[in-house]
Amino acid sequence: MAKTRSSLLSIHNMEVRNRTIIIVVLLLLVLTGYFTERRLKYEIETSVRDSLEKTLRSNAEAMSLLLRGYKERVNGISKIPQLQKTATEIEQLYANNDLEQVKVKSKVFEDILKGFFSHQGFQDYYLINTDGRMMASKQAELIGHQVNTSEAIKSLMDKDGNFVCLPKKATHPITGKEFILMYIGTSLKNAQGESYAYLAFSVEPSHGFSSIMEVTAQTGESSETYAINKNGWMISHSRFDQELRELKILDKDDRSSVLEVQLIDKNGKALTVFEDAFTNPETKYPKVQVNSTGYTDYRDYEVVGAWTYLSQYNFAITSEIDKDEAFRSLYIIRKIFAVIFGLASLLALGLIAYALYSIKLKKKVRSAALAAASELGQFKIIEKLGEGAMGVVYKAEHQLMQRETAIKVLKNEACREVDLIQFEKEVRITCRLTHPNTICIYDYGKTREGLFYYAMEYLEGSDLQEIITKTGPISPERVIHFVKQICASLKEAHSMNLIHRDIKAQNVVICNRGGVYDSVKVLDFGLVHDSNDESGHKVSGTPRYMAPEASSSRNELKDSIDIYAIGILISVMLTGQYPFSCDDSVEDILRAHREDTPMKPSELVRFPIPECFDDIVLWCLEKDPSKRPQNVMELANKLDTLNLDNWSQDQAQQWWALNAEHFLPSSSQQGTSSSSFDRTIQFDRFDKTIQTDS
Numbered sequence: 001m002a003k004t005r006s007s008l009l010s011i012h013n014m015e016v017r018n019r020t021i022i023i024v025v026l027l028l029l030v031l032t033g034y035f036t037e038r039r040l041k042y043e044i045e046t047s048v049r050d051s052l053e054k055t056l057r058s059n060a061e062a063m064s065l066l067l068r069g070y071k072e073r074v075n076g077i078s079k080i081p082q083l084q085k086t087a088t089e090i091e092q093l094y095a096n097n098d099l100e101q102v103k104v105k106s107k108v109f110e111d112i113l114k115g116f117f118s119h120q121g122f123q124d125y126y127l128i129n130t131d132g133r134m135m136a137s138k139q140a141e142l143i144g145h146q147v148n149t150s151e152a153i154k155s156l157m158d159k160d161g162n163f164v165c166l167p168k169k170a171t172h173p174i175t176g177k178e179f180i181l182m183y184i185g186t187s188l189k190n191a192q193g194e195s196y197a198y199l200a201f202s203v204e205p206s207h208g209f210s211s212i213m214e215v216t217a218q219t220g221e222s223s224e225t226y227a228i229n230k231n232g233w234m235i236s237h238s239r240f241d242q243e244l245r246e247l248k249i250l251d252k253d254d255r256s257s258v259l260e261v262q263l264i265d266k267n268g269k270a271l272t273v274f275e276d277a278f279t280n281p282e283t284k285y286p287k288v289q290v291n292s293t294g295y296t297d298y299r300d301y302e303v304v305g306a307w308t309y310l311s312q313y314n315f316a317i318t319s320e321i322d323k324d325e326a327f328r329s330l331y332i333i334r335k336i337f338a339v340i341f342g343l344a345s346l347l348a349l350g351l352i353a354y355a356l357y358s359i360k361l362k363k364k365v366r367s368a369a370l371a372a373a374s375e376l377g378q379f380k381i382i383e384k385l386g387e388g389a390m391g392v393v394y395k396a397e398h399q400l401m402q403r404e405t406a407i408k409v410l411k412n413e414a415c416r417e418v419d420l421i422q423f424e425k426e427v428r429i430t431c432r433l434t435h436p437n438t439i440c441i442y443d444y445g446k447t448r449e450g451l452f453y454y455a456m457e458y459l460e461g462s463d464l465q466e467i468i469t470k471t472g473p474i475s476p477e478r479v480i481h482f483v484k485q486i487c488a489s490l491k492e493a494h495s496m497n498l499i500h501r502d503i504k505a506q507n508v509v510i511c512n513r514g515g516v517y518d519s520v521k522v523l524d525f526g527l528v529h530d531s532n533d534e535s536g537h538k539v540s541g542t543p544r545y546m547a548p549e550a551s552s553s554r555n556e557l558k559d560s561i562d563i564y565a566i567g568i569l570i571s572v573m574l575t576g577q578y579p580f581s582c583d584d585s586v587e588d589i590l591r592a593h594r595e596d597t598p599m600k601p602s603e604l605v606r607f608p609i610p611e612c613f614d615d616i617v618l619w620c621l622e623k624d625p626s627k628r629p630q631n632v633m634e635l636a637n638k639l640d641t642l643n644l645d646n647w648s649q650d651q652a653q654q655w656w657a658l659n660a661e662h663f664l665p666s667s668s669q670q671g672t673s674s675s676s677f678d679r680t681i682q683f684d685r686f687d688k689t690i691q692t693d694s
Contacts, residue, residue, distance in 0.1 A: 037337055044330045048321075049290045052306035056319040059225045060285055060308055062212050067313060070184040070203070071162040073116075076472055078186050078199050082606050083112050087127060087136075087188050091197050094135045102143060106136040112606065122201040126183065128153070129197055145173045153185075153198055161187035161195065164313055167205045167235045169259050180205055180258055205258055210237040222303075222322035229315050234261040240299060247299065263298050283309045283316070294323045379407055379443075379455060395458060398442075404458040405442060409451050420452055427454050429498060430525040436513075437489035439523045459521055461511025462663045464573065468505060470662045474573040476610050478518070478655075480639045481647035482510070483570060485520035487632035493525070494559040494632060500525060501557070503565035504545045505572055517652035543586045544568065544578055548594040548623055560625035563635060567620025567628075574613060575604040579621065594623070612642050 077083065086109045093101045106127075113125055127136035132148045156163035163185050170181040185200030203209070209227070227236040238257035244250040250260055283289045290306040297303045297320055305320035324331075379396040386393050391410040398405055410423065427444045434440070444454035464482070468474065474482070486508060493500060502524055513519040541550055547564035550557065571579045579598035582588045598621045600614040616638060622628045629635040 037334065040333055041330055044327060045292050048304060048326045049292045049306075052290055052292070052304065052319055052321070053288050055223070055225065056288055056306040056308060056317065057286075059212070059319065060310065060317055063209075063227075063317060064285075064310065064312075066209070066212055067164050067184075071158075071164065071186070072470075074184050074199065074201055075160070075162055075186045077113070077116060078188055079472075080112065080607065083109070083199075084188065086112060087197055087199065088190070090127060090135050091129060094129060094133075099144065102135060103140055106140065106143065109136050110138060116201075122203060124202045126185075126200045126202070127197055128185075128200065130195060135197065141174050157187065158312070161189070165200075166229055166313065166315055167209065167258055182209065205236065209235075210258070220321050220325050222301075222325050223320065225317060225319040227315050227317050228263055232263045233259050234263065234298075235259060235315065243299065249298070261298055283307060284311050285309060292326075379405060381407075396455070405455045406458045407453055407455045409447070409453040423452055432496060433493055433498070433525070435489050435492040437485045437520050437522060438492065439509075439521050439525070459509050459511050461509045461521070463523075464505040464508045464510065464569070466663065467510060468573065468576055471659055473576045473605070475647075476574065476613065477644050477647040478651075479570060479573045479613075480642065480644065481518060481652075482508070482520055482573065483566060484636045484639060486522060486566060486569075487636040489520070489522040490559070490562055490632045494562070498525075499557055499559055500562050500565075501541050501550070502545075503562050503569060504542045505569060508569070512656065517649055517656055518647070541565075543589040544580075546590060546593060547625070549625060551590045552594065558625060559631065560628050563620055563628050563632060564625075566632070566635065567617050570613065570620070571598075571601050571604070571617050574601045574609055577604045579604070579617065610642070610644065 086105060090102055090105045090109060093105060109127065110125070116122060124138045125136070126134060126142075126147060128147050129135050130150055132146055132150050132153065134142045134145050134147050137143065153163065156165060165181070165183045165185070167180050167182040169178055171178050181202060182205045183200045183202040185198050187195040188197045188199055190196050224239045226234055226238060229235050234257050236258065238244060238261065241250060241257055244257060244261065250257060285308045288306055288308045292304045294302045294304055297305075302323045303320040304323050304326050305318050307316055307318035309316045378399050380399050382395045382397055384392065385395050385406065391408045394407045394409070396405045396407045397403065410420070424444075427441065431441050431444075439459070440457045442455045442457070444452070446452055464474075486503070490500060490503075500522070503522075507522065507524045509521045509523055511519055511521060513521075541561075545565040545568045547561040550561045550564075568579065571577070579601075580589065580592040580596055581599070582592040582596065598618065601617055602609045602611060602614050616635075619638075620628055620635065629638070
């Protein structure tokens with residue numbers, strides 16, 4: 001009996017112990033689920049906040065670059081000497097009330113500006129006197145009408161005299177029709193530095209102001225970024241225009257929400273975004289305010305958002321997304337936890353298995369990352385500089401010598417086996433080049449994954465393309481200074497029977513080396529050709545710079561094709577334009593090189609260029625290679641005979657001091673050209689290197 005009682009007690013104790021274990025396990029599971037849900041909620045909220053802030057900053061930077069680019073373009077246009085002369089004449093004629101002559105001169109003024117409208121995004125121009133009256137425009141009937149007050153224009157100006165007028169409603173003084181007007185302008189000053197007129201260009205708000213936010217912001221079904229003026233009106237397009245019409249917020253006939261939607265709730269109170277953006281000093285860019293708890297937007301939806309205030313232009317930008325969409329993953333996770341609590345034991349095992357798998361996966365990813373980080377042996381990767389069609393360029397450091405280096409890694413998917421063999425051969429050849437105006441290659445090799453790479457000197461400077469697009473054509477004296485250095489670099493290569501084959505603005509970097517300003521570095525000898533090689537060649541190079549014989553012959557490549565490219569480059573540096581106007585296709589461009597007569601630099605622009613450069617460019621661009629300079633030093637010596645002042649180090653240092661803000665350390669080193677939408681001069685796909693079998 002005692003034995004039976006003892007057995008029952010033992011069984012009871014076991015059941016109690018098992019129940020206790022089950023309860024403890026369930027409690028642990030519940031606590032784990034609770035704290036896990038809290039942690040996940042925090043992580044998702046943080047992710048949403050970070051995503052909103054990142055999107056907003058991206059749009060704020062893009063918007064600032066766009067408006068700054070607009071102002072720089074207008075300011076650059078206003079510096080054209082003939083334009084300033086004509087504007088002064090118009091102002092004097094208008095002051096004398098000679099409106100007939102004003103209209104005649106306006107046509108001359110418009111001819112000067114022809115070509116700046118289509119590719120710059122401008123619609124119309126306005127020449128306004130200091131009293132705010134129109135003196136010239138594409139719409140001649142506007143001459144004499146009051147455009148704005150002088151005080152209103154001055155209130156928009158920055159310290160350099162440039163200004164941006166945000167989208168606003170305007171009424172045409174002749175037709176009486178209402179339209180949305182946005183313009184960018186600058187003040188025109190006389191020799192005494194006094195403003196005598198204002199030059200402005202109107203732009204379509206949807207051309208850049210709205211579209212730039214639409215492109216970068218729509219990352220979700222309900223996400224959007226829009227701009228608000230100081231009166232609380234939306235000044236960019238809403239992606240929900242159709243929905244706003246259905247909600248009767250917009251009339252059906254309205255074209256868009258620009259200046260038609262005021263950011264107030266259904267009670268007439270300013271929305272949180274609008275109220276904080278203009279009244280809270282914490283929101284001045286680069287500061288950003290984020291609300292991830294939720295608020296009601298202009299559609300009466302609950303959203304989360306971030307906003308900032310661009311004080312320089314006096315408007316705010318906000319990025320929003322519906323709260324349900326932003327936290328959709330959190331709601332799903334909560335449902336999953338409800339199922340987890342119902343299937344405690346199975347899901348506990350599943351969670352353990354998932355945790356073990358995650359640990360294993362993380363270890364695998366970490367091992368792969370560590371292996372990738374050490375792929376380049378003695379070079380430590382610091383950051384990615386840029387990426388092109390054929391490879392990726394990184395900034396690196398030699399771990400022993402602690403020397404900054406640029407490393408280009410070729411993409412296997414962009415190269416065939418024959419290309420890799422040729423690359424290895426060409427790098428070995430290029431390593432023989434030692435001229436100080438030639439990029440220096442330190443090392444080359446192959447990663448564990450079979451990717452070819454080579455290490456070269458790291459340059460902090462700007463290529464000629466970037467200099468021309470941001471600051472305009474280059475002075476003749478400075479062009480000579482650059483070309484002589486390019487010739488010096490190529491002289492060494494040509495003496496070793498090596499032809500560059502891809503001389504162009506993107507492959508010439510201007511930098512300051514050892515305290516010497518405007519030092520030239522010739523880059524990208526990746527297409528270098530050994531003229532002693534009789535195995536044939538590919539049609540390689542950049543269409544706009546390619547000599548006639550480079551695209552139509554075999555086994556005949558000579559250093560004259562580099563001289564031809566220098567001729568193109570001289571024209572581009574002096575004028576910002578190419579001597580051949582054909583740009584329909586690669587085939588048309590190559591045909592133009594073979595058949596068309598190039599335009600002289602003096603014919604491409606209205607400002608004066610020394611006539612001697614016309615002869616030099618045409619000399620370099622002779623169709624018959626034998627009629628070009630016989631070698632690069634003959635060209636350099638010819639430049640020495642020109643009756644022009646030398647470009648001095650003092651001038652170079654002064655130029656860099658004035659323009660330093662436009663340039664950052666080069667991110668386009670060795671064939672990964674940078675791009676920007678605020679360039680004065682546009683370079684397109686025909687400025688990129690091509691390779692095809694001949």
